[in-house]
Amino acid sequence: MPTTLITGANRGIGLALVREFQSKGHTVLATARDPAAAKDLKATGAELHALDVADPASIKALAAALKGRALDFLINNAGLGDRADMPRLDYDRFEELLRVNTIAPIRVLDALTPNLAAGKDKVAAALSSQLGSIANTNMSFGLAYRVSKAGLNMGLRTAAHSLADKGITLLALHPGWVKTDMGGDSAPVAPADSAAGLYKVITGAGPAKELRFFDFEGKTLPW
Ligand SMILES: NC(=O)c1ccc[n+]([C@@H]2O[C@H](COP(=O)([O-])OP(=O)(O)OC[C@H]3O[C@@H](n4cnc5c(N)ncnc54)[C@H](OP(=O)(O)O)[C@@H]3O)[C@@H](O)[C@H]2O)c1
Numbered sequence: 001m002p003t004t005l006i007t008g009a010n011r012g013i014g015l016a017l018v019r020e021f022q023s024k025g026h027t028v029l030a031t032a033r034d035p036a037a038a039k040d041l042k043a044t045g046a047e048l049h050a051l052d053v054a055d056p057a058s059i060k061a062l063a064a065a066l067k068g069r070a071l072d073f074l075i076n077n078a079g080l081g082d083r084a085d086m087p088r089l090d091y092d093r094f095e096e097l098l099r100v101n102t103i104a105p106i107r108v109l110d111a112l113t114p115n116l117a118a119g120k121d122k123v124a125a126a127l128s129s130q131l132g133s134i135a136n137t138n139m140s141f142g143l144a145y146r147v148s149k150a151g152l153n154m155g156l157r158t159a160a161h162s163l164a165d166k167g168i169t170l171l172a173l174h175p176g177w178v179k180t181d182m183g184g185d186s187a188p189v190a191p192a193d194s195a196a197g198l199y200k201v202i203t204g205a206g207p208a209k210e211l212r213f214f215d216f217e218g219k220t221l222p223w
Pocket of ligand 1: 008010032053054128130178
């Protein structure tokens, strides 16, 4: 039975991913900032771990708790949304987005590399966004968000080469425009449908030395 760790799993796409991977027989390790308050997540029966991805000590504590434990799949899902553009940028918020959306997934990946290297499938996926595609940037909104996801893509694309030497495959994923607190009520994709598509993409991608950028239906997105 594969073992999968999912961050930011208490609501939205993360919670839907927990349910999807469990329904396919995976043992799911689910992280949340406050697991005790994560009612819906607790109801899934997943193994819960506390993790604030913006806090390096929290990542270190998780890695220590999981020392020696093999992970087949890691899904860096936790993230922050933001639609602001110039001249309404809040630069403290900009830094927070870089911490949570860009640096944190890389730090989590780095900390859990030994666990992935000990797994069978060795796939680390991160929830990026089509808004992080430089090629597709044709309108002005979400400046900090776009920068944070483009930076994540570059970080993963760079890391892919050294991690490939350990047999680890990286994926950057766009989940669709999904009806969550972040995506809002107008979003056309239900979290469960996004999660079902992401499950197929993540478990079906197979090994590769280069980072690939897919949406939840398996379509390749431009950088
Ligand atoms: N929804 C969309 O249309 C869409 C589109 C493209 C990409 N994405 C990406 O998909 C991922 C999930 O999005 P979503 O729509 O499910 O968002 P969401 O409903 O806003 O949920 C975000 C999740 O991230 C967690 N999180 C935020 N900051 C965290 C931190 N410092 N430490 C730990 N967890 C933290 C939240 O935990 P708390 O409950 O504790 O805040 C929550 O579990 C994100 O990376 C997002 O950028 C979403």
